[in-house]
Amino acid sequence: MRGTFVIPAKPLYEGKAKSVYSSENPDELIVVFRNDMTAFNGVKHDQFTDKGRLNATASEFFMRMLETEGIPTHFVRMSAPDTMVVRRLEMIPLEVIVRNIAAGSMTKKYPVDEGTVLDRPVVTIDYKDDERGDPMINDDLILVFHILNAEELTKVKEMALKVNKVLRGFFDECGITLVDFKLEFGKSAGTIYLGDEISMDSMRLWDKVTGESLDKDVYRFDKGDVITAYRNVLKRIIPDAVV
Numbered sequence: 743m744r745g746t747f748v749i750p751a752k753p754l755y756e757g758k759a760k761s762v763y764s765s766e767n768p769d770e771l772i773v774v775f776r777n778d779m780t781a782f783n784g785v786k787h788d789q790f791t792d793k794g795r796l797n798a799t800a801s802e803f804f805m806r807m808l809e810t811e812g813i814p815t816h817f818v819r820m821s822a823p824d825t826m827v828v829r830r831l832e833m834i835p836l837e838v839i840v841r842n843i844a845a846g847s848m849t850k851k852y853p854v855d856e857g858t859v860l861d862r863p864v865v866t867i868d869y870k871d872d873e874r875g876d877p878m879i880n881d882d883l884i885l886v887f888h889i890l891n892a893e894e895l896t897k898v899k900e901m902a903l904k905v906n907k908v909l910r911g912f913f914d915e916c917g918i919t920l921v922d923f924k925l926e927f928g929k930s931a932g933t934i935y936l937g938d939e940i941s942m943d944s945m946r947l948w949d950k951v952t953g954e955s956l957d958k959d960v961y962r963f964d965k966g967d968v969i970t971a972y973r974n975v976l977k978r979i980i981p982d983a984v985v
């Protein structure tokens with residue numbers, strides 16, 4: 743049991759950090775945020791008590807916020823603190839990344855120093871395929887592979903930049919710099935929805951004053967206690983949250 747649901751014994755899909763189950767409603771899925779933490783395409787793997795709940799809480803908070811800003815999301819409701827009921831989407835196999843400041847893989851691939859403020863937000867897109875190491879893809883390939891049509895591609899980029907605008911302004915007021923983040927989208931009945939998660943696993947966040955990492959980089963690069971960092975973010979974004 744998870745809230746009001748009896749979770750099927752076998753997940754439809756077991757990802758690196760979440761498990762996806764079918765629900766009694768064919769239009770909905772149940773997503774359980776697990777305590778697994780992975781990095782470097784699964785090479786590094788650990789479990790941290792409470793990690794699933796902390797990420798689920800952040801995801802719920804941001805999906806609700808984005809809905810009020812007019813962005814359709816897959817969020818339906820929470821059925822337990824680590825379990826989200828979502829609209830079932832036909833996922834688009836792309837990782838849509840928005841960057842405000844150079845960091846992470848960008849500074850490895852290109853001659854740009856970590857921390858460089860970009861002249862404007864930049865959208866880059868990776869093809870979501872673990873076996874191929876999520877290679878970067880471009881507009882032409884997305885069209886020629888029929889992953890999206892031109893109108894859908896424009897829409898996805900517009901949505902990603904709108905998400906950036908909303909989140910960036912919000913984090914700024916919380917004393918946090920939104921460096922970059924990754925989104926996944928999916929389709930249902932011809933509409934594009936924001937799917938997956940918006941959490942400390944999928945965003946790069948720096949304390950505005952100290953510059954310290956408050957996201958998965960704490961785990962990737964052994965910068966300290968990752969759960970303390972995730973709790974710190976939640977306390978700052980949802981002051982009355984029980985964390």
Ligand SMILES: Nc1ncnc2c1ncn2[C@@H]1O[C@H](COP(=O)(O)OP(=O)(O)O)[C@@H](O)[C@H]1O
Nearest residue numbers: 757758759760762816828829830831833937938
């Ligand atoms: N609304 C949705 N409908 C169907 N699939 C979804 C939805 N939201 C997210 N997913 C998919 O569920 C999986 C979530 O588990 P995760 O652990 O993140 O997997 P992965 O290791 O593939 O990133 C992802 O493959 C994601 O694309």
Ligand SMILES: [Mg+2]
Nearest residue numbers: 757758759938
């Ligand atoms: Mg994932």
